[in-house]
Amino acid sequence: MNAPAACITRIDERRRGPAQFRASELLRWAGIGECAGPDTDRIVYPLRRVPALAMLYVEGQPLHNLYCVASGSFKCIQNDVEGYEQVLGFALHGDMLGLDALCDHQHASSAVALEDSSVVVLPFAELLAASRQVPALERLLLRATGAELRQRGDTQYLMAAPSSEVRVARFLLHLARRQAALGQSGRRLRLRMTRRDIASCLGVAHETVSRALTGLAQSGCIAVSHRDIEIVDADGLHRMQRVTRGATRAGLAPEPRMFVA
Amino acid sequence: MNAPAACITRIDERRRGPAQFRASELLRWAGIGECAGPDTDRIVYPLRRVPALAMLYVEGQPLHNLYCVASGSFKCIQNDVEGYEQVLGFALHGDMLGLDALCDHQHASSAVALEDSSVVVLPFAELLAASRQVPALERLLLRATGAELRQRGDTQYLMAAPSSEVRVARFLLHLARRQAALGQSGRRLRLRMTRRDIASCLGVAHETVSRALTGLAQSGCIAVSHRDIEIVDADGLHRMQRVTRGATRAGLAPEPRMFVA
């Protein structure tokens, strides 16, 4: 597990003030630290502080930088014509931000810090040029886009759940899994986002999120205290999330004939 | 508009039998044909036929190839533990398939042909090597991942709609826009997927999709005949999709303070 080492380094850097992050550090965050050659120690990127509620970039802005979350957390949002805010997902330590601008070099979403946070700033043109020289950086970029795509798929899975309680259960498990992957506790969660943010992400009303949480708490799966959630009965939560409205019958994959070239 | 030219070429290729697709052709599909240098004419990739209902790749398989839809259409799916099939999205001509395997070189979803289709096979290692030499190919890959991310964001937007009729309206408009971008009609749609596929993608019951379609038809926005849909009143559909449950009040973005480094 490389996360603890990464964390220590991160804190040290912050204490030192405005830091330069080595590319090798980013590779370690992404779990491909073994790819880091000596050249990745020479390539450095600046850190940027982002105060709580500040926007890192805004939908429609031209792409200048990609960002990697160094500390804190973000929500990614889209605003529709009426100003309604759709939350696309949440970014934690090590997650890359701004990738959906790769299409036409315009940000397709906005990123808002949920707390006082910091990001490593990756000037896109520079990163691209460096990635041609350093295979590890190229791999980092590809890996990040793939991870982001997978993330979105997971989110769609959350949103597709039949009942609101199942959605919230899946959401909590999803978050716990991500935190655990970062070396933090997979049982104790501090929700950095509001209930409304969660609600938007899951496609339900924010009151429903509230009710689902108390419901899960009453059934003994979790303990809720404001934004602190403890997963008491992980197995129970897992069972909970499998309650799909008769879907086992309706949506069974019809044993596909595999196609071989 | 480069789509018609691309289509003609495509049909010609198909008539000639098992074809080799030039990389310059793929660049044209992606809308960056102007980047195609002479070297992109020498790089060729094979075509593969995929009969209706066949799976192009399966969740969990190691990544060997990426694919670009040459003709026909696909659905991307994930199966959860109980075998329930979650549709993540649909791929049309020019869309890239398999990108979510970039994370850990394992496909995170499966792709199923909705009709007799064909794809350009891009051996991943080969494509990666070529992209280091040819900037246009590198750009193609980045653009494709960005486009895919945007696509997923759009899908989340579809799923987040408050009422089922709105979801279906958004879905139809979304599909129409994509078809129009390919140079096809933006008014007449032939749905290649079943109602159940749409339902899964939108997170509703398949009966609800049916009812929503008849509802939209009765209100004069569309005309439905089996899988053929005609968008009669596009403005009406657009108005329809803006009916969000009081969200204008609840979810208004609270005029964020922009953060400048």
Add this chain to the structure above:
DNA sequence: CGAGGAGTTGAGGCTAGTCAAGGCCCGTGG
């Protein structure tokens, strides 16, 4: 200490899920 946002809880109405039945289309096979 006050203001305002965040969260919770309750009541009620309506949407959409569930179950069920029937029609349509298209394949296969006699």
Add this chain to the structure above:
DNA sequence: CCACGGGCCTTGACTAGCCTCAACTCCTCG
């Protein structure tokens, strides 16, 4: 050629769940 079968799709009736509205509490922050 037609009969048959099995999907896909549609429609109806019922009901559960969720959205809406509203009131209230709690916490945070100025």
